[in-house]
Amino acid sequence: MSDHPALDLRDVSKRFGARWALARVSYTLPAGRSLLLTGHNGSGKTTLLRLISTASFPTAGDIVVYGDETRSARDRVRTQVALLSHASFLYDDLTARQNLGMLAELLGLPPATTVPAMLERVGLGGRGDEAVRQFSAGMRKRLAIARLLLKQPKVALLDEPFGELDPAGISQMEGFIRELQAAGTSVVLATHLIEQGLTLTQERLHLNQGRRVDP
């Protein structure tokens, strides 16, 4: 286990134009622990997840993931972090197999063995050769989680992972989260389903209008 915390937020602020989406948020998540991120719509949850993933960078303050600061060591952070976002990051014109195959090759994994196994794992084994454009929202979500699982991240950032899923899909998603945790991955879970989120995490961070507040 690493000596560094999984996540260290140091006075993190993010401004979009004149509006501060996050204001001086500080928080430390110990390695191996999982965090529930709560707050109303527009409270800054998605912004914070994007900052941790290095999709964007703080206007002020630092984010450190397992000892690596996101701006200066972005390449190392990107190999350790995976984001499940509202956007699926998928190419609609490619098949599910091609989408995962390309990612596997970019990660240096053998696609011939990893991709079929991953498609089976997320319940898309029989649909691998269909274009993503033909997929339902729930199937896209499954494929998006397959992308995340393929990466085997040390920190998994999940933004509303239960949205668009049917009850069976939600139960499967919970299973994936527990599998990640069992493998030592720290999960940061942003969801409005607080009761469900509390059963999956040990820590909680509540945001209100971009500021950290007590839940």
Added chain:
Amino acid sequence: MTAPIRTPPGLLRSTWLVLRKDWLIEWRTRARLTALIFFALSTLLLFSFAMGPDITMLRVHAPGYLWLAILFASTLSLGESFRVESENQAMVGLVLAPVEPRAIFLGKVAGNTSLLFGLSLVLLPVSVALYDVDLSRNFGMLLLVLLLGCIGISAPGTVYSAISSNARARDVMLPLLLFPVLVPMLLAAVSATKFALVADPQQQLSSWVKLLTAFDLIYLSVGFLLFPRVVEED
């Protein structure tokens, strides 16, 4: 279960993976390719009608019309190339994978160049039919000029297409940003094409080819340096 051994790809391998992905998407959406070809063919046809039946004038202006057809078609192909990246924020997914942004740039330039070069090969026999040009005079050099010109459009086009991909009026913005930058390169491309198609008594073709190569190197170098700043959010 033991984790598979990871050997992440280097810059060249990542470039190839991005290029192969773009080719796959083009192949799966062949209707777009067909639209591109018909757009360029229509442009050539309209210019030939506008010039009338004067065969000498048609031959003289053929290089300019050929490059205008390629240029107009390029705005469609370049815009489309980044539309697939902005859909579902796929570009963000690539960057976070992580793929070196410069590999994305090189892969995209290679993809756009191959598409435009393929298009120009389709346009050549049409130019023979419409403008009565003689391709056999210096065919090898003509192909080289076309390839260099397509790189010259694709390299800055890839950067500007990435910049404008998230803009509301991206279809208007791309040509506005791109065309002024391309003017010097296009002048060289038209001149080089002219000397590859007609007599070149003063041996000017090689000078124009060198100038085209210089433009390509400048565009590629600037794009290579700037592209990470374009795709990385602050």
